Structures are given as C-alpha cells and as structure tokens.
Amino acid sequence: xxxxxxxxxxxxxxxxxxxxxxxxxxxxxxxxxxxxxxxxxxxxxxxxxxxxxxxxxxxxxxxxxxxxxxxxxxxxxxxxxxxxxxxxxxxxxxxxxxxxxxxxxxxxxxxxxxxxxxxxxxxxxxxxxxxxxxxxxxxxxxxxxxxxxxxxxxxxxxxxxxxxxxxxxxxxxxxxxxxxxxxxxxxxxxxxxxxxxxxxxxxxxxxxxxxxxxxxxxxxxxxxxxxxxxxxxxxxxxxxxxxxxxxxxxxxxxxxxxxxxxxxxxxxxxxxxxxxxxxxxxxxxxxxxxxxxxxxxxxxxxxxxxxxxxxx
Numbered sequence: 001x002x003x004x005x006x007x008x009x010x011x012x013x014x015x016x017x018x019x020x021x022x023x024x025x026x027x028x029x030x031x032x033x034x035x036x037x038x039x040x041x042x043x044x045x046x047x048x049x050x051x052x053x054x055x056x057x058x059x060x061x062x063x064x065x066x067x068x069x070x071x072x073x074x075x076x077x078x079x080x081x082x083x084x085x086x087x088x089x090x091x092x093x094x095x096x097x098x099x100x101x102x103x104x105x106x107x108x109x110x111x112x113x114x115x116x117x118x119x120x121x122x123x124x125x126x127x128x129x130x131x132x133x134x135x136x137x138x139x140x141x142x143x144x145x146x147x148x149x150x151x152x153x154x155x156x157x158x159x160x161x162x163x164x165x166x167x168x169x170x171x172x173x174x175x176x177x178x179x180x181x182x183x184x185x186x187x188x189x190x191x192x193x194x195x196x197x198x199x200x201x202x203x204x205x206x207x208x209x210x211x212x213x214x215x216x217x218x219x220x221x222x223x224x225x226x227x228x229x230x231x232x233x234x235x236x237x238x239x240x241x242x243x244x245x246x247x248x249x250x251x252x253x254x255x256x257x258x259x260x261x262x263x264x265x266x267x268x269x270x271x272x273x274x275x276x277x278x279x280x281x282x283x284x285x286x287x288x289x290x291x292x293x294x295x296x297x298x299x300x301x302x303x304x305x306x307x308x309x310x311x312x
Contacts, residue, residue, distance in 0.1 A: 069107070
C-alpha cells in the first residue's frame, strides 16, 4: 500500500491528513499556524509534524508518494507563492522548501482550487470531471476543474471568481482595489453589506435587525418567510447566478458545487442562484447541476492528497 499526506495551510491552523492511495483517511490532525516572523516556521512545523506521523504509524518513506498542500494565495505551476497576506509570506518557493525539509516529493496548489479538487474526488462533484466550486466565506473563492485538472493559469490566479466584475456602477471598493467585484455581493461580508443597505432604505416590518447582522441571520429569516430577507437573497443570487452563467460559457461545467460558511444555510440557497443562472445561461450550459459541498473542513486535505496522487 502507498500513502500520502494532504495539508491545508490556513491563517490560524494547518489541517493535515494521512491518506491511503485509494483515498482512505488513516489519520487527521491539526497544528497552529505560526505566522510570526513572516511565517518562517510554517513549513518546518509542517515537515516536523509529518515526520512524527511517519514514525507513529511506522511507515517506510519508500511507501509514501509525497505531500500535497493547499495555501491561501495564488501558486504558480512551479509551486512558488509571490505573497500571502494570511501567512506573512512574501516570495516563497513552497514546493522546493517543503521537499528539502521533508525529504518527500511535494505538490502545491491554491487552497480554493485544492478544495475544489477534493470535492470532485470525494464530495459534491464526485463522478464528474468538469466542475466549478464556489466558496462563499469571508470572501468568494473558486476552483475550476477542467477534464479532472485544476485550472491554474499563468500566475496561479486561475479560478479567482470572486473578482469577476458584476456591477459596473459600483462606487465602493473591493478588498482587491477594484469596484463591483462578485465578492462585494456574494460573500458573507457582501451579504451583510446588502442587508444593511436594504434595511437602511426599507421600512417594511422584518425580523432582521441592522445591528450585528450576519449572513446566517439573512438566510434564517428567508427560511422563516421574511419578505425583506427574501429580497436580499434575490440580490445575492442574481449577482452570483449571472456571474456563473458567464463562467459556464467559458468552461462548460457539469456541476457547480457551492461551499464555504454561507453554504451551511443549506438547500435554501440553490434556487436563488439557479434561477438567475438559467435566465442568462447559454443554451448548451443549461443542463448543469447545482449542489452543496459535502466535505466541509476536509475538502482541503482531500484535494491536497489528490494533487499528489495525480502526479505520482
């Protein structure tokens, strides 16, 4: 039996898993991400933790295919990161450094892309080779899979769907510096922004309170039949659905997998995205499925493992 490690490096914790080549998970654990001193300790900590698990499980290094890792930044095909605000990294040769530290082969990818690969392998997109994963969290992340492979792009920025422009009249700036990005409307923070704007203008009775409102509050109110909340959901879904219709015209996916914290609202989300998608989709892209991600926090480690298995 051959083995590999899947690593999901986040700004707070590093999640890790030991996998069999066939996809079975033998062990899962996490360590704290040490972002001090420009994140110098992160990769040595990962390599040390993996070394401990190799001893603990009495594995022969010759039976280990390698380490796959997802990081919160664009990653080039050579495994180079040109800056990650979440980790404190500037220019970093992640693949080379992790291989030198661990003595194992390493494959590196952007975390959202890697999570998409995980969902294609063992989650909401299982059985498909062409899919788009949309991660609705603090921002909007994406992973585009074409013919079973991650779309990386020249600069490692393939699948940055949160920065598609969906409103050319927008005056507020997105965190990226542009205006009118999808992230300003479809992320958890974007939904809160839409809700506050709506509640500031709409005098109708609603169970929503403008103070301390969250995206979860909005969709809980939708489930309770609140009309104002439903209109906020329509605005969110229209921006996202139309953006996905544009993406589908380029990539022709079989399935859209919706993940991230906002997806915890459940199936109630799907019609709000699917209806505007169908209004704008090219006729050949209308057979696409919409589904929720199923792997939760394991998507990253599963996709990272698959990254290295595919290169074996």
